[in-house]
Amino acid sequence: MTKHTAFAADDAITAAAVTSQPGRRFTSYPPPTRARGGCRVAAAAAAARQATDPGAVVVAVGSLPELVPRHADLDFENWMEKHPSALAEFESVLAAAKGKQIVMFLDYDGTLSPIVKDPDSAVMSEEMRDAVRGVAEHFPTAIVSGRCRDKVFNFVKLAELYYAGSHGMDIKGPTAQSKHTKAKAEAVLCQPASAFLPVIDEVYRTLTARTAPIPGATVENNKFCLSVHFRCVHEEKWRALEEQVRSVLKEYPDLRLTKGRKVLEIRPSIEWDKGNALQFLLESLGFADSNNVFPIYIGDDRTDEDAFKVLRSMGQGIGILVSKIPKETSASYSLREPSEVKEFLRKLVRSKQRD
């Protein structure tokens, strides 16, 4: 087995990457300051992690045992210094955004909704919907998801938002008029991978058949990309599942495989990701090369890193990673879970109402 067995434990691997680079520091904007709580936060996080995930200390990960972390060793405090809580540092975020137009970008799974075993059950709470609705009243707001656009719209159900589905390969503007748009966007704004639709359909059918003997494996058709979920697959079968997926993809060199949180993602090999979607939407909103825009991107997955990197290269706005454990990330700030995302969005609305 080759290095690609690394898909087995996403959180574990990213956490290990952090500990392997203890001296690494990012130059984020605005510069993050020391997180509040210090050792107490670190100890509480470690205790919570071990309580909720008793298998976390010893995890068998295919052929890469060197990547298995001991969570007790993770330097959560050090990580929080580099990626402080966006709630604790809320006033710093506001100060950096002062005088600029905030544009909000939100991932869906693991950001607005909790990660659940059945991807079709990843519903969003009414409280979260209210928070997103409130933000969209004040700022242009987009949902950027790996899901197909229709599916994520059916979860969010807010017509005043932009939606970028299939990892940004299917973008459409608001279907309801809002003060951020001159008119309803009846047409799709961008579909850079439309030529791949027949291939994606074909691979979906093949993968569905080939993974059927593996209990718990599900293949989700996200129109311009596919997701093979293995959250419900017994760990002993993870390797066999990945081998099946790779053997199918050998016939399709124009498709590529990436890994998320207990999911294998299959996408067209085009230079287009969530970072491109963020740039496209900023341009669509009239902020190309603008110094007066402050994009805020909140996401929890590896695919969100492309957007965090774009923000860093722009030197504008902030990326916020949703995570309870240290992960290598280009985000400047962190939030622990969707409930903190909801609180952050509410605070943003309250701050706008104060103005």
Ligand SMILES: [Mg+2]
């Ligand atoms: Mg996500």
